Amino acid sequence: MYMVGAFLVGLTFGATNNGANSRTVFVENGVPKNIREIGFGWEFETEYIEIYGKKSLLYAGCGIGRNDFHLRAKLSICSENDKPHFVVGTNNIGISGFQRLSYVFWPREVLGHQQMAFSSDWVTPGVPFNFEIVRKGTRVVIIVDGTAVKHFLFGGELTRVGFCSYEGTLRIHDFSVRGETIPIDWNRTRPIDISVPTIDISDEEGRQVVVDKQAGQYLGHPDTVLMPDNRTMFCTYPMGHGGPACLLKKSTDGGLTWSDRLPVPENWVTAKNCPCIHRLIGPGGVERLIVLEGNGDMRQSVSVDNGETWTPFEPNGLHCIVVPNRVIPISDGRYLAIYVDHGTRSRGDHVIMQSVTADGGLTWETQQLIAQHEDALPDEPGVIRSPDGKQIAAVMREQSRAYNAMFITSDDEGQTWSECREAAAGVTGDRHNLAYAPDGRLVVVFRDTALASSTKFNFIAWVGTYDDLINGRAGEYRVLLLRHQGNFPPEEYGDCGYAGLEVLPDGTFVATTYLIHKPGEEHSVVSVRFNLAELDARAAD
Structure with missing residues (x-):
């Protein structure tokens, strides 16, 4: 159990209907498995994906449904000047403590998304940290390296979930969710890899x-x-x-x-x-x-x-x-x-x-x-x-x-x-x-x-x-x-x-x-x- 103020959250993830206990992997050991990419500030390294620049975002390849879920990510930054953000799409439903994603003008799918900046107190440059989000019912808690750092109430769908480097660099080592997922209809029609010499x-x-x-x-x-x-x-x-x-x-x-x-x-x-x-x-x-x-x-x-x-x-x-x-x-x-x-x-x-x-x-x-x-x-x-x-x-x-x-x-x-x-x-x-x-x-x-x-x-x-x-x-x-x-x-x-x-x-x-x-x-x-x-x-x- 974690206590944030008067907000009590149990981290045991209970199974729900509609395949809600299944795990979906987006990034594993730095290898993209199911992601949606925006921007050109990207490097695919051996153990992580590195994104940089305000308009570079890594989204999960699916959204998260209304049921309970447990999102996990292993992340790292390079310097104290790096200011990554967690980004969500909520069908324009506001979340306390989140701000409108203001630095991306288009595409339409991203307009209206909300962001939460990572506090410098949460992370140490060069040291990977564990970022988790757990929802039970409408209660949501954000946990960094085992410590609950933020809570809010939200019971709706998260149509988009991901990270933005905003100012500086962010490295994504692992990224997954256990819970009900929902498809996105906002996919590339051509691969991003280049196969010719x-x-x-x-x-x-x-x-x-x-x-x-x-x-x-x-x-x-x-x-x-x-x-x-x-x-x-x-x-x-x-x-x-x-x-x-x-x-x-x-x-x-x-x-x-x-x-x-x-x-x-x-x-x-x-x-x-x-x-x-x-x-x-x-x-x-x-x-x-x-x-x-x-x-x-x-x-x-x-x-x-x-x-x-x-x-x-x-x-x-x-x-x-x-x-x-x-x-x-x-x-x-x-x-x-x-x-x-x-x-x-x-x-x-x-x-x-x-x-x-x-x-x-x-x-x-x-x-x-x-x-x-x-x-x-x-x-x-x-x-x-x-x-x-x-x-x-x-x-x-x-x-x-x-x-x-x-x-x-x-x-x-x-x-x-x-x-x-x-x-x-x-x-x-x-x-x-x-x-x-x-x-x-x-x-x-x-x-x-x-x-x-x-x-x-x-x-x-x-x-x-x-x-x-x-x-x-x-x-x-x-x-x-x-x-x-x-x-x-x-x-x-x-x-x-x-x-x-x-x-x-x-x-x-x-x-x-x-x-x-x-x-x-x-x-x-x-x-x-x-x-x-x-x-x-x-x-x-």
Whole structure:
């Protein structure tokens, strides 16, 4: 028996109906058995699962019914600064001493959950401790290492039960419950494991070209365009994380060397977020380079003389969080732009929008909503057409971190779109850019955020086929292109990976990203060059 104030609890667990005496294991000796993961701050170690960052949560793979139960977990923290939380879902029924889970904006399944912080008096860094919750009737007691530390009354279902690292790190060694469980209908449709090999070329400096680097100045998110001569390339990028300002450079040798920063209109210094450059052909064969930018009202700047001169940025009638990194041709001489904008369901909501231009980018049709997900946040789509030209696919970052990357497809030139579907774990990441190799295989470059990835938070490529992509297959292999050399808080991600991607006639891919290239530096713009023939040979070894 344990006494908490005047609250008396007997710890003998009595059997009840409906299989209430059965034991369900979620984590055993650090091995996940039945869990639901959110976030990308995860490491799967030999004897524990480690989660870190405010938005990383480990939930049991089922809820707990209304009957008596006994929950057990073996946990540990690393330092006195770690502040883990116990998290529950209660169908919005308040529990005394718990607070609303306020630092996760989405998915919907987590909104309204409640949290209880672990007291620093309960735990010692580096020493595993036993955390238990026992309910008999409506009486509930929380026990840490045999000492009852909290009690409350609650007789309802716990639709979600789990832990969050909140600030710092939490290690889960074991986690189970004895009692009646209830199913959850909030599961991934694809596994989180990555089964294909990863080829590491990140240390091969002969492949790397520094596009721009400035001591003490953060240079961010680049985009590129390859001109019809297959040698001239332009690169746009901001001074800072997304902005402000938009800079422009030019290469005349396929990205091997780059010019100084080119003169641009004065108001390019007001660019807000991640400028992207596109080449469009309008009626009469008029060729235009168009730089899009914006976080709010989208703006554009136009060149009709192959990048020699540019108009100032002007609003184009669209609205976005980040502009599209690909604008693709569709039927009747039109172009399709797909991008992310704010939704209206809650704070932090994201939706996917599209617009079409019929005059080579001078004007754009009213934007339309084409994708959103009940429990996920599709974000920043990268677009590719199928090899036979009959389908368009958009691969999307999943911003809630509750699922793998997602994708949608259209079989009618963007008039209608499929529902969002989960992709394979191997293509899970941020700001995908896609292109075909000469042999028809698909290459996708992105910031790696896959939960179980060994290259997480770095700049990588996935190699497979279009059919692999849309059928959720693992593909052929992945490539660690560049390693982000920065230190970052555990609640943040590797600040890299937004990239331009071009394919030269000889099959050389030129992938241009931003990252901390060398330890101790600020972010710079760097490209890496590779072709599939040499990577295939390594994959075969």
